[in-house]
Amino acid sequence: MEGTNVVILAAGNGSRMKSNLPKVLHEVAGKAMVDWVLSAVEPLSPKNILTVTGVGNEKVQAHIGKRSDFVIQEKQLGTGHAVLQTKAALGNAKGSTLILSGDTPLFTTKTLEALLEEHARTKAAVTVLTAHADDPTGYGRIVRDDEGMVLKIVEQKDASITERRIQEINTGVYVFDNQLLFSVLSKVGNDNAQGEYYLPDTLDILREAGQPIGAYETMDFDESLGVNDRVALAKANEIMRARINEKHMRNGVELLDPAQTYIEADVQIGQDTVIEGNVTLKGKTVIGRDNVLTAGTRIEDSTIGDGNVITSSHLEEATVKNKTTIGPYAHLRPLAVIEDEAHLGNFVEVKKATVGLRSKVGHLSYVGNATLGEDVNVGAGTIFVNYDGVNKFDSKVGDRAFIGSNTKIIAPVTIADEAITAAGSTITDDIQKHAMGIARSRQTNKEDFWKRMPHKK
Numbered sequence: 001m002e003g004t005n006v007v008i009l010a011a012g013n014g015s016r017m018k019s020n021l022p023k024v025l026h027e028v029a030g031k032a033m034v035d036w037v038l039s040a041v042e043p044l045s046p047k048n049i050l051t052v053t054g055v056g057n058e059k060v061q062a063h064i065g066k067r068s069d070f071v072i073q074e075k076q077l078g079t080g081h082a083v084l085q086t087k088a089a090l091g092n093a094k095g096s097t098l099i100l101s102g103d104t105p106l107f108t109t110k111t112l113e114a115l116l117e118e119h120a121r122t123k124a125a126v127t128v129l130t131a132h133a134d135d136p137t138g139y140g141r142i143v144r145d146d147e148g149m150v151l152k153i154v155e156q157k158d159a160s161i162t163e164r165r166i167q168e169i170n171t172g173v174y175v176f177d178n179q180l181l182f183s184v185l186s187k188v189g190n191d192n193a194q195g196e197y198y199l200p201d202t203l204d205i206l207r208e209a210g211q212p213i214g215a216y217e218t219m220d221f222d223e224s225l226g227v228n229d230r231v232a233l234a235k236a237n238e239i240m241r242a243r244i245n246e247k248h249m250r251n252g253v254e255l256l257d258p259a260q261t262y263i264e265a266d267v268q269i270g271q272d273t274v275i276e277g278n279v280t281l282k283g284k285t286v287i288g289r290d291n292v293l294t295a296g297t298r299i300e301d302s303t304i305g306d307g308n309v310i311t312s313s314h315l316e317e318a319t320v321k322n323k324t325t326i327g328p329y330a331h332l333r334p335l336a337v338i339e340d341e342a343h344l345g346n347f348v349e350v351k352k353a354t355v356g357l358r359s360k361v362g363h364l365s366y367v368g369n370a371t372l373g374e375d376v377n378v379g380a381g382t383i384f385v386n387y388d389g390v391n392k393f394d395s396k397v398g399d400r401a402f403i404g405s406n407t408k409i410i411a412p413v414t415i416a417d418e419a420i421t422a423a424g425s426t427i428t429d430d431i432q433k434h435a436m437g438i439a440r441s442r443q444t445n446k447e448d449f450w451k452r453m454p455h456k457k
Contacts, residue, residue, distance in 0.1 A: 003095035004116060005178060006046045008037055009082050010102030011054025011073040016229040022056030024102035025063055026233055029240040030264025030282055033227060034060070036105035036240075038067050041098065043109045044116065050089055051102065052082045078196030080188040083181070091182045096120075099199065100173045103227045105236055107173065111223055115216045119175040124214030125206045126181070128153065129173035131217060131224045139169035140200070142215055150213040153200050168217060171224035174199065180206065240265075270306065288322075302332070305340075318350075339374075352392075353384070356399070369411060370395045379405030379423065386411045398433070 014023025024034040031039075034051070041049065051068040053060045054076050061070050071085045083099060090097060096119060100107065111129070119127035128150060130142045141163050143151045153170050154163050184205045188197045207213050218224070222239050225232060244265060245258045253269045255261050257277030263269075267281045270289035275281075279293050283301035287293075291304060296312035304310070304320045311327035318332035321340045326332070330344045333351035338344065342355045345363035353367045359376040361367060367378070369386035371394070382403050386392050395409050398417035408426045409415070420436040421427055431437040 004044060004046045004175075005048045005090055005093055005095065005097040006041045006044070006050070007083055007086055007090070007097060007099045008034065008041075008049070008051045008068065008102045009079060009099065010034055010060055011052050011057075011076055011082055012103075013055035013076065014103070014228070017233075018230070022060050023227070024060060025056075026227070028105045028227075028233070028236045029244060030266065031105075032063060033105040033236075034064060034102040037100060037102050037107070038064070040107050040109050040112055041100075042067070044098075044113060046098070047093070047095065048090065050086050052085055054082075076196075078190070078194070079199035080185060080197035080201060083199055084185045084197070087182055087185070090178060093178050095178055097176050097178045097181055098173070099176065101226060104172070104223075104225070105227065106223045106225050106239055108220075108223065111218045111220070112173075114218075115173065116175055118216040119214065122212065122214045124149075125177050125211035126203060127175045127214040127216055128203070129171045129175075129218060129224075130168050130215050131171050131221045132167050132219075133169045133221055134167070136164075136167050136169045141166040142168040142170060144168075144215065148215075150203070150207075150215045152207070153203060168215075169224070170200070171218070172226065176202075180211065184209075294327075297327075313344075369393060370397065370409075372397045373399035373401065373417065375400045376403070377401075378403045379407065381406040382409070383407075384409050384411060 010024045012023060017023050017026065025032045028036060049068045051064060051070050052073050053070055054073040057072055071089065073082045073085050115127060115129050133139060138156055140153045140155050141159055143154055143163060145151050184202045187205050188201045190197050203213055225236055227233050227236050241262060244263050245255055245261055248263065248269050249255055252271030254274045260277035261275055262280040264282045267285045269287045272289055273287055273291040275293045276295045278295045280298045285299050285302050287304040288306040290307045292309045294311045297310050299315045302315045302318045305322040307323040308320055309325045313327035313330040315332040317334035318336040320338045323341045324338050326344045328346050331349045335352040336350040337354040339355060339357045341358045343360040347364050348361045349366045351368045353370040354372060355361060355367065356372045356376060357374040359372050359374065361378040362380055364380050365378055365382040366384060368384050369392050370384045376397050384395055385408055393411035395411040395413045397415045398419065400418045401415050402420045404421045404423035404425065406424045407421045410426065410428045413427055414430045416431060416433040418434050419431040422436060422438040425437060425439040427437050427439055
């Protein structure tokens with residue numbers, strides 16, 4: 001919203017993750033957690049977005065890039081100390097400042113927008129985002145007065161028996177009047193077990209100064225999940241996958257087993273596509289309409305057209321046009337292009353190659369660095385031998401060519417339109433139109449050889 005600053009806290013070392021990767025860069029549904037946070041705040045059109053980095057700051061800043069400005073918290077001395085690092089940039093700014101953590105990927109723009117609207121309506125010094133928890137154990141409790149204003153946030157260990165029954169909890173997201181925020185940050189002490197400066201302590205200081213403390217309760221407790229370890233990361237992935245899957249189903253995609261379907265955030269899928277369970281769709285994949293993807297299929301950063309049937313196959317950086325059949329157990333590697341109505345059978349691998357219109361590669365074949373024309377038939381066990389240990393070489397097969405089973409095509413070779421290779425051949429030279437290439441030893445039969453064989457008695 002206009003007049004709003006955003007501060008994202010991303011300086012912690014995330015020791016409970018037990019990882020060399022900064023915590024906020026761990027992924028939820030294919031995007032780093034901090035990317036989800038940025039995607040939630042960017043539609044608010046804030047004046048400034050500042051990310052406070054610390055441990056692994058170079059990796060975090062390189063990942064975020066120009067989506068945010070940065071300040072560094074050299075020593076991790078608590079959330080209050082982290083926000084104080086932004087004083088040079090924001091200390092004199094007017095308006096409000098939204099503060100949230102980079103490890104809370106589930107907050108939505110809608111929720112944050114409602115929080116900011118509530119803050120503007122009540123004109124509070126600070127408004128806390130809260131949530132209702134069926135089991136609030138471990139969370140700070142929100143204690144309100146009779147008029148609904150916040151009296152205090154009390155931590156679990158400090159709460160009375162009555163206060164522990166409160167189910168409204170602190171999510172760790174705040175909107176402050178910016179100038180009031182920086183007027184009290186310097187007054188926060190570190191007289192606690194951790195010796196750190198905590199941002200929630202500002203609420204006590206503001207309240208004692210007679211400033212109103214507000215709260216806005218989100219209806220979705222799941223949004224408040226903060227990720228501190230791998231267990232919480234798995235939970236965040238589960239929640240986000242359910243959101244993504246619901247979106248696709250409401251847009252006309254049929255998921256036969258949504259709980260076992262893994263679709264990342266940036267994947268696009270057209271109407272009437274049917275997806276079985278245990279399918280994984282990743283990266284920038286775009287899938288058209290009326291496709292069928294069966295169990296075990298994994299597609300990453302690929303483009304799929306309309307009306308295809310892909311059976312238990314793996315595609316990465318590949319392009320599949322329309323009305324093809326692929327698999328089972330086909331592997332399309334980067335720069336594979338499968339044209340309309342083509343067919344790839346079981347255990348076919350294609351890499352940096354084009355399989356032309358209506359062409360068929362039945363089974364147990366490798367097509368690498370090759371261009372196959374229209375209506376080509378490739379027999380079982382065919383290998384395009386494209387690598388000499390140093391360089392890759394290209395081959396070309398013309399329209400309506402017939403490649404016999406167990407052919408080895410030693411690149412670079414051109415097989416012309418309507419040419420044929422005899423089964424079992426090793427092709428090292430070009431084949432002209434209508435010709436058949438045969439390259440195999442003649443059969444020799446050794447009579448009575450059975451008698452020379454050792455036989456068990």
